[in-house]
Amino acid sequence: MSTITETSLQHELLVDLQLKSWTTHVSRITQLLNLLSDEALAREIAPGKNTGTYILGHLVAVNDGMRKLMGLGTSLYPQYTEPFVTSSDKSGNQFPAITELKKAWTHVNDELAKGFQGMRLSDWLDRHTSVSAEDFAREPHRNKLNIVISRTSHLAYHLGQLVLLK
Amino acid sequence: MSTITETSLQHELLVDLQLKSWTTHVSRITQLLNLLSDEALAREIAPGKNTGTYILGHLVAVNDGMRKLMGLGTSLYPQYTEPFVTSSDKSGNQFPAITELKKAWTHVNDELAKGFQGMRLSDWLDRHTSVSAEDFAREPHRNKLNIVISRTSHLAYHLGQLVLLK
Numbered sequence: 001m002s003t004i005t006e007t008s009l010q011h012e013l014l015v016d017l018q019l020k021s022w023t024t025h026v027s028r029i030t031q032l033l034n035l036l037s038d039e040a041l042a043r044e045i046a047p048g049k050n051t052g053t054y055i056l057g058h059l060v061a062v063n064d065g066m067r068k069l070m071g072l073g074t075s076l077y078p079q080y081t082e083p084f085v086t087s088s089d090k091s092g093n094q095f096p097a098i099t100e101l102k103k104a105w106t107h108v109n110d111e112l113a114k115g116f117q118g119m120r121l122s123d124w125l126d127r128h129t130s131v132s133a134e135d136f137a138r139e140p141h142r143n144k145l146n147i148v149i150s151r152t153s154h155l156a157y158h159l160g161q162l163v164l165l166k
Numbered sequence: 167m168s169t170i171t172e173t174s175l176q177h178e179l180l181v182d183l184q185l186k187s188w189t190t191h192v193s194r195i196t197q198l199l200n201l202l203s204d205e206a207l208a209r210e211i212a213p214g215k216n217t218g219t220y221i222l223g224h225l226v227a228v229n230d231g232m233r234k235l236m237g238l239g240t241s242l243y244p245q246y247t248e249p250f251v252t253s254s255d256k257s258g259n260q261f262p263a264i265t266e267l268k269k270a271w272t273h274v275n276d277e278l279a280k281g282f283q284g285m286r287l288s289d290w291l292d293r294h295t296s297v298s299a300e301d302f303a304r305e306p307h308r309n310k311l312n313i314v315i316s317r318t319s320h321l322a323y324h325l326g327q328l329v330l331l332k
Contacts, residue, residue: 025319
């Protein structure tokens, strides 16, 4: 830690601010999931709209997709992409049991947290894996931190829906 | 601009990432508001839950509150705090006309955008007005950028609800 300067502390602070927001949203959703019965979670958030089950599976699949985008590993639940990202809730897919989805939610987020811990500032500012080096030179905002920023909003968006099941 | 170094560019990038997310969410809500009829916006997002009207007023009031928190000025719509923040939707308050709420939405966000444009990195990293200098010394994350981070999530949260009115 001897090389820390005021500048690097500011950098870390800027990254930490966003990571705190990510962690807060993961926690808020976990707390809500603990509060909701399986029956409540299986309901539609509003008549004819997505069920809590679908939204939970969707959040698992999208967060799981961050592993590859951020160079942290391969998908832990590749089988969730088709029913929860490619298809809509009303496509007639058979969903995994809610217990399994809840386990996957915890697993995916725990693994992401481990991956985040190993990242240095230069990693956060590096391009994510779906942008080419050439494009990244022109668009430096397409970095890994931006994935966390957009996925935090994604969590908040669906949290606003899941609370309707309370 | 002659003093720009790689470090300050990185700093600006980190702040810009978050501002882009803020602007994107304001735009997405504006687009949705343009799409929804007044009748649709006056509906409850789910049976017994908040109406679109209330959520819109709430977003105006909360965004308006950022002016003071960020040292950008005083509230433009102080009369919105009571019905849209202090009180719940079902408190029996008379709400302003939707046309007026939509105008206020645009006005508040336009004024915030102007204020943001005038802020330098040191301003973003400075404490917001509801934290004391002493507390800020211990908790440097309680800065103005963090207000934008939390309020961006707040927009995303309610956007996830407003889309149910489509």
